[in-house]
Amino acid sequence: MKTRSFSLLLAVLLMGGLAACDEESSILAPDNTQQTEVELMVDEDITEAILTDAEAALDAVLGAPAASADQYGGMLFADPDPTLVEEARELLRQAREKFQEARRAWIGGDTELAAQLAMEGRLLVAEALVLVYGEEAYSELLERVDAVISWLQEQVDQDVSDLLARIEELRAEAEALRPTDLIAGTERLILAMHIAHRERTLHRRQEMAQHARLSLFMATSAVQLAGGIAGDDATDEQIHALRHAAHLLEDAARAFNAGRLRLSFVLSREVVNLSLVVVMLEPGIEGQRLEAMIELSNRAIAAAEEALAGSDPTEFAARLLEHAKNLQARALEIADIYPRRAIHVLWHSSVTAYGVIRLVN
DSSP, rough: OSSSSHHHHHHHHHHTTTHTTTOGGGSSSOOOTTOOOOHTTTTTHHHHHHHHHHHHHHHHHHHHOOSSSSGGTTOOOOOOOOHHHHHHHHHHHHHHHHHHHHHHHTTEEEEEEEHHHHHHHHHHHHHHHHHHHHHHHHHHHHHHHHHHHHHTOOOOOHHHHHHHHHHHHHHHHHHHTTTTOOOHHHHHHHHHHHHHTTTGGGOOHHHHEEEHHHHHHHHHHHHHHHHHHTTTTTOOOHHHHHHHHHHHHHHHHHHTTTHHHHHHHHHHHHHHHHHHHHHOOOOGGGGGGGHHHHHHHHHHHHHHHHHHHOOOOOOOHHHHHHHHHHHHHHHHTTTTTTTHHHHHHHHHHHHHHHHHHHHHH
């Protein structure tokens, strides 16, 4: 995925997809607001995304992804204790069975049983993650839920407001449970992520193909950018998150190639969120994250402008750079009042600008 020919081909394929992901996109405003929480809990693509995400986290413990580490910035290796991974995999196998049982119950009309079985499945996923990663599993998911909240807070649609309220409620439940029951708290965060995927199940196939293709491209840019920021002196936490993102990226690519577009889209979005976690874990920026993200977006946009100046830019590359600048401007407008939201938007600006560099190089 590093050759110029591939990048140019992808640019052609993505033409028209960028506008669908702009601020006015309906991607966060589903047409059908009657979807119930239980329907989401048993959706095959969403439950598979939850399981694939967890499996990628376990794969990250055992080693780097099959692709070259250099593709992701050169820092994907560590030596965590892998002795609990197989036990965790067995828990995920049981979780997959629970989700399948839940879907059968829902199809059979037993909504209450479907909800109970789906919760049991999520608890098994949470147990598997906590078994291997402990508190780190919870902390990473919390960062990702916060990223989703920041993303949704940018919207004004009433349906999105309802969705946001439910996710914030689950986050509060998770924080209350965390001190006494880490697994139960983690399960609440998993459900929050689960519900956040609601709008991703409601697109026609043609629309989803555009979204999935663009999201996969941006996920690749996000992992490469995060890997470069982490560098050769990355912390263990950064290494785990980066390897997790790299495995998840491969799963997203496989899902796309297999025609599972919704699954690919969901996984790609999580790759971008995970990559932001890597950046937020960078030592030395804890007290000045906003300033660090502003500087990062400035550097990325300047580098993208330089890259375009030395080439014959495609229409798509030029539009992509303009989109990065618009995102940065929007983030700067809200930075003083909503710094967390601004950080999330600035990350997307940086990833978008970095995508321009990938296209022309």
